[in-house]
Amino acid sequence: MRGKLLKFALPLVAFLALIAAGCGGGDNESSGGTAPSETTGGGGGGTLVFGAASDPVALDGALVSDGESLRVIDQIFETLVTLKPGTTEVAPMLAESWEASDDGTQWTFHLRQGVKFQDGTDFNADAVCFNFDRWYNFKGSFQNPSASYYWQVVFGGFATYDPKSGAPKESLYKTCEAPDPNTAVITLTSPSSSFLAGLVLSPFAIASPKALQQYNADDGSVDADGIFHPTGTYATQHPTGTGPFMFKSWTRGDKLVLVRNPNYWGATSDNPTEFNGKGAKLDEVIFQPIADNAARLQALQTGEINGYDLVEPQDIATIEGNPDLQIIDRPAFNVAYVGFNISMPPLDNPKVRQAIAYGLDRQGVVDSFYAGRGEVAKEFMPPSLFGYADDVPEYTYDPEKSKQLLQEAGLTLPVKIDFWYPTDVSRPYMPDPKRNFEALAASLEKAGFSVTPHSAPWSPDYLGKANEGKLQVFLLGWTGDFGDPDNFVGTFFRTPQLQWGTIDNNEMDGVQKLLEQARVETDEAKRTELYQEANRQIMTILPGVPYAHSKPALAFQANVSGYVPSPTTHESFAVVSVG
Amino acid sequence: MLRFVVRRLLLLIPILLGVSVLVFFWIRGLPGGPAAALLGERATAEDVAAIEHQYGLDQPIYVQYGKYVKQLATLNFGASSTSRQPVTTEFRQRFPATIELAFAAGLFALVVGIPLGFVAAKRYQGVVDHTSLVVSLIGISTPIFFLALILKYVFSVRLGWLPSVGRMSVLIDIPHPTNFYLLDAILARNWEAFVDVSKHLILPAIALGSIPLAIIARITRASVLDVQNEDYVRTAQAKGLAPRAIDVRHVLRNAMLPIATIIGLQVGLLLSGAVLTETVFAFPGIGSWLVDAIKARNYPVIQGGVLFVAIIVVFVNLLVDVSYGVLNPRIRLSK
Numbered sequence: 001m002r003g004k005l006l007k008f009a010l011p012l013v014a015f016l017a018l019i020a021a022g023c024g025g026g027d028n029e030s031s032g033g034t035a036p037s038e039t040t041g042g043g044g045g046g047t048l049v050f051g052a053a054s055d056p057v058a059l060d061g062a063l064v065s066d067g068e069s070l071r072v073i074d075q076i077f078e079t080l081v082t083l084k085p086g087t088t089e090v091a092p093m094l095a096e097s098w099e100a101s102d103d104g105t106q107w108t109f110h111l112r113q114g115v116k117f118q119d120g121t122d123f124n125a126d127a128v129c130f131n132f133d134r135w136y137n138f139k140g141s142f143q144n145p146s147a148s149y150y151w152q153v154v155f156g157g158f159a160t161y162d163p164k165s166g167a168p169k170e171s172l173y174k175t176c177e178a179p180d181p182n183t184a185v186i187t188l189t190s191p192s193s194s195f196l197a198g199l200v201l202s203p204f205a206i207a208s209p210k211a212l213q214q215y216n217a218d219d220g221s222v223d224a225d226g227i228f229h230p231t232g233t234y235a236t237q238h239p240t241g242t243g244p245f246m247f248k249s250w251t252r253g254d255k256l257v258l259v260r261n262p263n264y265w266g267a268t269s270d271n272p273t274e275f276n277g278k279g280a281k282l283d284e285v286i287f288q289p290i291a292d293n294a295a296r297l298q299a300l301q302t303g304e305i306n307g308y309d310l311v312e313p314q315d316i317a318t319i320e321g322n323p324d325l326q327i328i329d330r331p332a333f334n335v336a337y338v339g340f341n342i343s344m345p346p347l348d349n350p351k352v353r354q355a356i357a358y359g360l361d362r363q364g365v366v367d368s369f370y371a372g373r374g375e376v377a378k379e380f381m382p383p384s385l386f387g388y389a390d391d392v393p394e395y396t397y398d399p400e401k402s403k404q405l406l407q408e409a410g411l412t413l414p415v416k417i418d419f420w421y422p423t424d425v426s427r428p429y430m431p432d433p434k435r436n437f438e439a440l441a442a443s444l445e446k447a448g449f450s451v452t453p454h455s456a457p458w459s460p461d462y463l464g465k466a467n468e469g470k471l472q473v474f475l476l477g478w479t480g481d482f483g484d485p486d487n488f489v490g491t492f493f494r495t496p497q498l499q500w501g502t503i504d505n506n507e508m509d510g511v512q513k514l515l516e517q518a519r520v521e522t523d524e525a526k527r528t529e530l531y532q533e534a535n536r537q538i539m540t541i542l543p544g545v546p547y548a549h550s551k552p553a554l555a556f557q558a559n560v561s562g563y564v565p566s567p568t569t570h571e572s573f574a575v576v577s578v579g
Numbered sequence: 580m581l582r583f584v585v586r587r588l589l590l591l592i593p594i595l596l597g598v599s600v601l602v603f604f605w606i607r608g609l610p611g612g613p614a615a616a617l618l619g620e621r622a623t624a625e626d627v628a629a630i631e632h633q634y635g636l637d638q639p640i641y642v643q644y645g646k647y648v649k650q651l652a653t654l655n656f657g658a659s660s661t662s663r664q665p666v667t668t669e670f671r672q673r674f675p676a677t678i679e680l681a682f683a684a685g686l687f688a689l690v691v692g693i694p695l696g697f698v699a700a701k702r703y704q705g706v707v708d709h710t711s712l713v714v715s716l717i718g719i720s721t722p723i724f725f726l727a728l729i730l731k732y733v734f735s736v737r738l739g740w741l742p743s744v745g746r747m748s749v750l751i752d753i754p755h756p757t758n759f760y761l762l763d764a765i766l767a768r769n770w771e772a773f774v775d776v777s778k779h780l781i782l783p784a785i786a787l788g789s790i791p792l793a794i795i796a797r798i799t800r801a802s803v804l805d806v807q808n809e810d811y812v813r814t815a816q817a818k819g820l821a822p823r824a825i826d827v828r829h830v831l832r833n834a835m836l837p838i839a840t841i842i843g844l845q846v847g848l849l850l851s852g853a854v855l856t857e858t859v860f861a862f863p864g865i866g867s868w869l870v871d872a873i874k875a876r877n878y879p880v881i882q883g884g885v886l887f888v889a890i891i892v893v894f895v896n897l898l899v900d901v902s903y904g905v906l907n908p909r910i911r912l913s914k
Binding site for chain 1: 626628629630632633660661662663664669672673676728731732735736739742743744745746747748749750752755858859860861863867868870871874
């Protein structure tokens with residue numbers, strides 16, 4: 001018996017001793033302090049560990065729309081055009097310059113020379129057209145919005161139309177031609193300018209045609225659940241672009257490792273992009289998935305990670321109070337609004353809409369529920385976007401003026417309105433819909449209204465009802481996908497929509513024309529003016545009242561420098577250094 | 580015996596069908612769906628319809644269930660709607676993490692719990708006894724996630740002794756032939772990795788093992804108190820055997836039987852506790868996998884994951900039942 005016990009106990013004791021040894025020795029260097037930032041040879045740039053909210057879905061930009069995939073793809077790949085860091089202004093990347101034909105349907109891109117993919121093949125016009133043709137010819141489950149969401153946002157449909165896929169029938173894309181290796185000509189079926197801003201998106205990054213074919217990017221099967229299983233290894237093991245970092249390894253749930261691209265074209269270029277500069281300063285970037293918000297914060301405090309995104313508003317004070325950590329603000333790129341169905345009486349009367357606008361204590365809500373991360377919205381798009389007008393009509397909280405307007409409209413006070421808010425949801429622009437609602441409703445009650453509260457679960461009920469135009473007054477919002485006003489005011493008002501009651505009510509017809517004109521205008525200055533005018537008209541007609549923009553925050557250790565936050569989260573780790 | 584095992588295995592079929600029905604209908608009753616989780620406010624009616632059509636969610640629910648069972652019959656668990664990987668592949672990657680964690684937690688519970696219970700029984704009504712009672716009461720009644728947060732705050736954030744997230748430092752690279760990281764480290768003969776993996780296990784194991792520890796300590800105490808008044812113990816004392824020998828050979832050995840029962844029952848507890856522990860420590864096992872899946876309304880993963888867990892719990896219980904017969908021939912397994 002004793003022998004048996006010993007047999008059992010010995011390995012146990014050995015195991016515990018090992019653990020104890022681990023605890024006792026060298027605990028400072030590996031878990032306390034700033035282990036990840038210690039440099040290890042190579043380019044001398046060290047390693048940055050970034051706490052991601054989840055694993056990426058896949059590293060094929062054309063087939064993803066989630067932020068964690070795009071964050072990694074932004075480091076490995078480059079697009080024809082990019083954004084000037086920190087802004088929504090379009091800037092050169094793989095295309096040095098571009099011009100549109102007079103009718104706005106033919107766009108000629110003059111490509112950079114001497115650029116190579118990470119597998120050593122040449123980047124040229126054929127590679128560009130290979131990528132565009134690949135996207136345009138997606139079939140079957142690739143056409144589902146869960147896969148090619150951004151293609152559909154920017155270009156609409158595909159070469160073949162499958163009514164079951166959910167993709168639109170018409171496509172903005174017509175052809176891509178390569179008259180010479182350094183020129184790619186993209187022809188559209190109708191004039192569009194917002195497509196240029198769309199090309200900035202990582203889903204339109206140019207991938208190595210050789211790698212796409214070699215690693216079977218388009219192979220796979222759809223199972224009974226309708227989910228596409230890639231059988232190729234391109235999107236999980238061999239993503240190949242022209243960017244400053246190269247893919248090294250990916251263990252799901254554990255880590256994804258990128259290494260410096262030693263042959264990055266920008267290093268020897270006289271004219272590198274401002275976005276990626278001369279290439280990566282860091283030797284490695286490691287993305288570690290940590291789903292829990294509190295766990296990400298603690299991992300930053302212990303030094304296990306060097307930074308993370310999507311800091312919770314309540315954690316900001318803790319981080320700012322710690323001298324070893326820093327907060328980086330990302331410019332607001334969203335809008336929360338109180339929407340109206342302007343076909344529903346009494347909202348078909350502009351004076352009633354103005355009365356609501358004056359009766360909403362927007363400043364109070366922003367001050368109370370946005371943890372210092374919010375600003376009062378003046379129009380339906382963020383100030384960082386071109387086309388934002390400073391001189392729109394403003395409606396500062398004034399309950400007396402509201403009552404006066406309602407009386408002028410010939411109504412007896414209090415005026416009854418049905419005010420809706422969603423449950424089971426928290427969005428960056430609307431952290432707590434119920435509390436926003438309560439405060440806004442209370443201020444309306446003081447301004448001559450009698451508010452009947454209604455609520456519904458966010459999805460599918462609330463969004464469904466809003467889309468069907470069943471809500472009279474409602475809370476909603478939007479986060480922008482890319483740096484074009486068409487992605488904000490365009491989505492809301494360019495076409496008549498049930499949500500806003502703009503199908504039965506023609507007050508917004510003028511705005512719709514203006515927004516369509518702005519969408520196809522190829523002259524940037526003229527587009528800006530058109531959007532500014534549209535914003536002025538929208539805020540005069542008042543199909544709703546925008547009330548908040550919120551600024552997301554990133555957190556880093558204090559010794560991380562160079563990170564340039566972008567309103568559209570299009571951010572490069574190449575310009576970042578540690579220590 | 581064989582008949583018993585076969586019957587219990589056959590019983591698995593109705594159990595799994597029952598579990599699959601419950602999970603299948605429960606998750607579809609939750610507000611929202613995969614389309615909404617995927618697209619948020621971008622979820623236009625058309626996009627939601629297209630995605631639901633693609634996933635077959637626009638069909639009557641009994642048709643969906645029928646299709647699912649048919650698929651299960653061919654041992655196909657479908658693919659994750661977020662990662663697009665087969666559910667079985669993800670399970671194989673993540674299950675070893677949970678086993679490793681549950682094993683470490685169980686080990687912690689046994690190694691601390693049995694001596695604690697034994698000493699408490701020996702010092703019946705003494706200070707140690709009372710202390711152990713209070714400690715185990717706290718252990719049982721403290722929510723795991725709360726204990727996990729406290730441990731993490733004290734030992735990781737404040738003292739910096741132990742890591743707070745993951746299974747292994749991201750700066751260490753070893754191949755993962757088995758996905759049992761301790762084993763992988765041994766196979767790679769990388770002792771730095773072995774120590775690092777062990778350190779990553781300590782806090783989660785303590786958090787997860789706290790309740791089993793308390794239960795084991797209390798059962799051991801009760802069991803030892805029972806056994807040490809048995810006639811054969813008195814006989815051993817009378818014939819002048821050393822107290823130590825009596826404790827080890829007669830008391831502890833006979834007290835082990837109820838403890839063995841309890842250990843079997845703890846497996847379910849360890850697996851359910853893993854859900855919270857793994858989330859707090861960003862430990863990539865089955866628990867955090869299921870939590871992420873529920874957040875994303877990832878139906879195939881929730882369905883498959885819960886079925887796997889059910890199978891494991893059933894098997895472990897079967898194993899425990901069978902082991903009774905082996906440990907103690909007096910117990911007859913019902914026919």
